[in-house]
Amino acid sequence: MVKIENLNKFYEIDGQKQYVLNAINLNIQKGECVILKGVSGSGKTTLLSIIAGLDKPSSGKVLVDGEPISKLPDMHLSSFRAQKIGIVFQNFNLLDGVSLADNAMVPLIASGIGLKEAKLKAQDALKLANIDHKANKTPIELSGGEKQRGAIARALVANPNLILCDEPTANLDRANSLSFIQTLKELHNMGKTIIVATHDSLFEELDFEHRVVEISQGSLVGRG
Amino acid sequence: MNELFLNNYVIVYLFSEAVLFLIALYAFFKDISILRFWDFNNFSSKQLKLEKQSYLLSTIATFIFTLKLTLLIYFVYMIDSLSIIIPGAMCGAGVISANSYGMSLLFVKLITIFTFLLFLTLNNLDLKAKNYPLLKFKSWVLLAGLLLIFLETYLDIAYLFNIDLSVPVSCCSALFGNLEGANPLPFGLDIKMLLILYYTLFVSIILSLLLDNKLLTAVTLILFAVISYYAVVYFFGTYIYELPTHKCPFCMMQKEYYYIGYFVWGTLFSALFFGLIWVIIGLLKYESKVLKRITVTSLVLFVSLCSAYVLYYYFKNGVFL
Numbered sequence: 060m061v062k063i064e065n066l067n068k069f070y071e072i073d074g075q076k077q078y079v080l081n082a083i084n085l086n087i088q089k090g091e092c093v094i095l096k097g098v099s100g101s102g103k104t105t106l107l108s109i110i111a112g113l114d115k116p117s118s119g120k121v122l123v124d125g126e127p128i129s130k131l132p133d134m135h136l137s138s139f140r141a142q143k144i145g146i147v148f149q150n151f152n153l154l155d156g157v158s159l160a161d162n163a164m165v166p167l168i169a170s171g172i173g174l175k176e177a178k179l180k181a182q183d184a185l186k187l188a189n190i191d192h193k194a195n196k197t198p199i200e201l202s203g204g205e206k207q208r209g210a211i212a213r214a215l216v217a218n219p220n221l222i223l224c225d226e227p228t229a230n231l232d233r234a235n236s237l238s239f240i241q242t243l244k245e246l247h248n249m250g251k252t253i254i255v256a257t258h259d260s261l262f263e264e265l266d267f268e269h270r271v272v273e274i275s276q277g278s279l280v281g282r283g
Numbered sequence: 284m285n286e287l288f289l290n291n292y293v294i295v296y297l298f299s300e301a302v303l304f305l306i307a308l309y310a311f312f313k314d315i316s317i318l319r320f321w322d323f324n325n326f327s328s329k330q331l332k333l334e335k336q337s338y339l340l341s342t343i344a345t346f347i348f349t350l351k352l353t354l355l356i357y358f359v360y361m362i363d364s365l366s367i368i369i370p371g372a373m374c375g376a377g378v379i380s381a382n383s384y385g386m387s388l389l390f391v392k393l394i395t396i397f398t399f400l401l402f403l404t405l406n407n408l409d410l411k412a413k414n415y416p417l418l419k420f421k422s423w424v425l426l427a428g429l430l431l432i433f434l435e436t437y438l439d440i441a442y443l444f445n446i447d448l449s450v451p452v453s454c455c456s457a458l459f460g461n462l463e464g465a466n467p468l469p470f471g472l473d474i475k476m477l478l479i480l481y482y483t484l485f486v487s488i489i490l491s492l493l494l495d496n497k498l499l500t501a502v503t504l505i506l507f508a509v510i511s512y513y514a515v516v517y518f519f520g521t522y523i524y525e526l527p528t529h530k531c532p533f534c535m536m537q538k539e540y541y542y543i544g545y546f547v548w549g550t551l552f553s554a555l556f557f558g559l560i561w562v563i564i565g566l567l568k569y570e571s572k573v574l575k576r577i578t579v580t581s582l583v584l585f586v587s588l589c590s591a592y593v594l595y596y597y598f599k600n601g602v603f604l
Contacts, residue, residue, distance in 0.1 A: 067328070115335065118328035130323070130334060132410040 060252040061087040066119030095256040097274035103256035141169040145214030149226035153198040160194040188212040204235030292361040307432040348399035370451040375533035377454030384442035398428035522592040554581035
C-alpha cells in the first residue's frame with residue numbers, strides 16, 4: 060500500500076543541508092496497522108505529510124497505492140488524496156462555523172458528488188465514528204473527544220483505504236484516547252491500512268495486530 | 284536621449300518592460316535547466332527540484348502573459364498619446380511609423396502574446412496528465428516566448444531612442460489618399476473582391492472548425508487575418524469614422540470612436556490566436572471544445588461588429604460610402 064525508498068527531506072540553511080528525514084525505507088502492506096513512534100521533532104509528522112502528499116520530499120520515491128504521490132500534479136494529487144487517503148490531525152482542523160455533518164462532507168466537495176449523496180455518506184461516516192448524535196452541532200459546542208470523532212468521520216467519509224493519524228490522542232484524556240484506539244481497531248478489522256504517528260505510550264499496548272516502527276532524528280531505528 | 288523619455292506614459296511603460304525583462308531572464312535560466320536535466324522517472328533531489336521549478340515557471344508565465352496583454356493595450360494607448368509631441372503625427376499610426384522599428388515591435392508584441400497563450404494552454408493540458416507528457420514541448424515554447432521578450436526589449440529601446448522629434452512623420456494624411464495612387468490592397472484586389480474574400484473566408488473558417496479540419500482552419504485563419512486587416516482599414520474603418528477618406532487602423536482606438544478599435548482588433552486576434560492554438564494542440568492529439576468555442580465566438584463578434592457599422596450607416600443615411 061505504501062512503499063518508501065531512500066526518502067530524504069532536508070532544508071538548506073546557510074548552504075548546509077539540515078536533514079529532517081534521512082534515507083528512509085519503509086514498506087507497508089495493505090490492511091496493516093503501523094505505529095510510527097518517536098519523540099517530538101523526530102520527523103514523524105514530516106514523514107506522514109509526505110505520505111499524504113501534503114509535503115514534497117527532497118529526494119526519494121514514495122508510492123501510495125502504486126502512485127508516485129510526490130510527483131502527481133496538484134489537480135491529480137487533490138483528487139487522489141480525497142479518494143484514497145483519510146487524515147486525522149492532532150488539532151482536528153475542523154471548521155468552527157459549520158456543523159459536524161457539514162465538516163464531514165468537506166472531502167467530498169473535490170470529488171464532485173451531489174449534495175444529497177454527500178449528506179448520506181457524511182451520515183454513515185458519523186455513525187461509524189459514533190458521533191452521529193452530534194451531527195448538527197458545531198465544533199465549538201463539542202468536547203475534545205467529540206471533535207476527534209468528528210475528525211475521524213471526515214477522514215472516513217470518502218471510504219479511503221489509507222488512514223493517517225498524526226498524534227491523534229495528544230489533546231485527549233485517557234478515556235477518550237482508549238475510545239479512539241477502539242475505533243482504530245474497528246477500522247483495522249475493516250481492512251483499512253492505518254499509520255499512526257504518536258509518542259503516546261497507550262499505543263504500545265494495542266490488543267490487535269500492529270507493527271511499531273521507531274523513528275529517531277529523521278532515521279528509522281532498526282528495520283522498517 | 285530626447286524629451287520622449289520624460290513622458291509619464293513612456294516612463295511607466297519602460298519600467299514595466301524592464302521588470303518583465305528581469306523576470307524573463309530568471310525564467311530563461313530555469314527553463315534551460317529543465318530542458319537539459321528533466322527526467323521524470325528519476326527520483327533524485329535534482330529532478331524533484333526541477334518539478335517544483337516547472338510550477339514556478341508556469342506561475343511566472345501566467346504573470347508575464349497577463350502583464351504583456353495589459354501592456355500591449357497600454358502601448359497602443361501610449362503611442363496614440365505621444366502623437367501630440369511628435370510633429371506630423373495625428374494618432375498612433377504616425378507614431379508607430381516614426382521609424383522602422385515601430386511596426387516590427389508591434390508585430391513581436393503580438394507574437395509574444397500568442398506564444399505565451401500557447402504555453403499556458405499546453406501547461407493546462409500537461410497538468411491534466413499524471414506524467415507531464417508535454418513538458419519538453421511546452422518548455423521549448425516558453426523558451427521561444429522568453430527569447431521574444433528579449434527581442435521585444437531591444438526593439439522597445441531601439442524604437443523609442445530613434446524617434447526624432449525634429450523630423451515630421453507621415454500619418455493618416457498619407458493613408459487617406461492611398462487608393463487614389465498605387466493600389467494598397469494585397470493580391471491586386473479591389474474593395475469588392477476584398478469583401479467577397481473576407482466573407483468567404485469567414486464562412487470557410489466556421490465550416491472547417493465544424494468539420495474539425497485542422498489544416499484548412501490554419502490556412503483560412505491566417506489568410507482571414509491578413510484580409511481582415513485590409514478590410515478593416517480600407518472599408519469597415521471608413522464606416523466607423525463615417526468618412527470615406529479616413530483609412531487608419533489606429534484612430535478607431537481613440538475616445539472619439541468610443542475605443543471601439545480595441546474591441547475590433549481584440550476579437551480578430553482572439554479568433555486568430557485561439558484558432559491556431561486549437562490547430563496546434565490538435566496536431567498533438569489533444570482536443571479542446573472550449574478553444575473552438577472561443578474562436579467561433581470571437582470570429583462572429585468581429586464580423587458582426589464590422590458589418591454592423593456598414594448596416595447602421597446605410598439605415599441611417601440610405602447610402603453606402
